Amino acid sequence: MSASGPATGPSRLDELACLESMRRGDPTCLGGFFQAWGDRLYRLSLRLTGDPASAEDVVQEAFLKLMAGAERIEGRSRLATWLYRVAYNASIDRLRDRKRTAPVPEEGDDEPAPTPALLVDFLSPEEMLKDAETRRALDEAIAALPPSLRAAFLLRDVEGLSTAEAAEALSVTETNLKVRLHRARLLLRERLSAFVAGRGERREGHP
Amino acid sequence: MTCQELVRHLSDYIDGTLAPEDRTAAAAHLAECEKCHLVLDTTQCTILLYRAAQSPGLGAERREALLRRLEKACRPPGSAR
Numbered sequence: 001m002s003a004s005g006p007a008t009g010p011s012r013l014d015e016l017a018c019l020e021s022m023r024r025g026d027p028t029c030l031g032g033f034f035q036a037w038g039d040r041l042y043r044l045s046l047r048l049t050g051d052p053a054s055a056e057d058v059v060q061e062a063f064l065k066l067m068a069g070a071e072r073i074e075g076r077s078r079l080a081t082w083l084y085r086v087a088y089n090a091s092i093d094r095l096r097d098r099k100r101t102a103p104v105p106e107e108g109d110d111e112p113a114p115t116p117a118l119l120v121d122f123l124s125p126e127e128m129l130k131d132a133e134t135r136r137a138l139d140e141a142i143a144a145l146p147p148s149l150r151a152a153f154l155l156r157d158v159e160g161l162s163t164a165e166a167a168e169a170l171s172v173t174e175t176n177l178k179v180r181l182h183r184a185r186l187l188l189r190e191r192l193s194a195f196v197a198g199r200g201e202r203r204e205g206h207p
Numbered sequence: 208m209t210c211q212e213l214v215r216h217l218s219d220y221i222d223g224t225l226a227p228e229d230r231t232a233a234a235a236h237l238a239e240c241e242k243c244h245l246v247l248d249t250t251q252c253t254i255l256l257y258r259a260a261q262s263p264g265l266g267a268e269r270r271e272a273l274l275r276r277l278e279k280a281c282r283p284p285g286s287a288r
Binding site: 025026034047059060116125128129142157182185189192 | 214215219221242245248253254256260263264265270277280282
């Protein structure tokens, strides 16, 4: 399996033209922009904050910043990367605000990637996803990761950003992004393996 | 390549970013080591699971309401409200 392609969305030229018209106060482009990015930013923020109201706030904040042109989008930075960065930072801010009441998994960038311990075969993703229990296990496994690892995994493996784009969105080096992604994948694999082992699921033909 | 080295290179192997000689060594190890092959298989499956299990978006009602709020906010600087 190779890395997935870049995030889809409006082309770069359209993005910049739209952005400029929105800065001038023309909302014509807003609907299309919102269609393209609203749900993506919401999903990322929902995975990070675990709270629908906070995630909706984050989307609003990101779009307001975009429309205000509060920060110019640099030529080197695609709009996607900019939006994800704003949404990530806004989500982390909200997590920090809540930290006193809700526990946030500890950061652990220095820890080595876990050694795979549980070795059980999975059913195909299609088969596994027929089951609501699997979806719950997926939610719980990713919620247990530190937000920095969660974000690396979501941007690279779910949203399809390149290593360079994801690193820029999270304001880390590409090396650091790769370390986080590797840890996230192995931790999720381990947790899902525990779920599969607990249910005694095996792919047919395997013991 | 040892099992430990394979696991260390696993993400680069999945992403196709290993140097050619490491990739050859990893493929040779995977062909012989059932455990590492299973780790590769389940890691790829994990990625596919999250990609396929789209979490819910805003929902039609909240999406519309938020868009209306943003449209109101999208006015030329200094224009009357």
